[in-house]
Amino acid sequence: MSFEYIVNRRVEFSETDMAGIVHFSNFFRFMETAEHGFYRSLGFSVILSQYDPPLGFPRVHAECDYKKPLRFEDLLEIRILVAEKRPKVLSYIFRFTKIDGENRVEVAVGRLTVVCVSHAIDGKMASVTIPDEIFDKIQVAPTELLQ
Secondary structure, eight states: OBSEEEEEEEOOGGGBOTTSBBOTHHHHHHHHHHHHHHHHHTTOOSEETTSSSOEEOOEEEEEEEEOSOOBTTOEEEEEEEEEEEOSSEEEEEEEEEEEETTEEEEEEEEEEEEEOEEEOTTSOEEEOOOOHHHHTTBOOOOHHHHO
């Protein structure tokens, strides 16, 4: 069972704006990449094509609060924590930390809520219960980590 996943990455030049700061929209890409890494670490993917109909986890809520800027080549730690787990819904908190030697500075905090859905052939989606083999691998992070 797992309640967190951590990934480190360098800020790429293409992720910055004309002021040399990471463009705000990239934090949502970072969240998605960390979320997919979390799923892979548990042995599954964001797209569950082995089910009939296939299942997925579309977003129903996304937000990010920015505290400090990130720049090209900064080392970034992205930490995903499971904040809530319900039969059809998972919510995450993302902590973005700039690592500079021994110094660690939180630069942003994001939140994401996803719902497990089935994908019908006609394109319609319907919320469904998260399969037990996935649900049982995920636990909510301890309260002290979520604050």
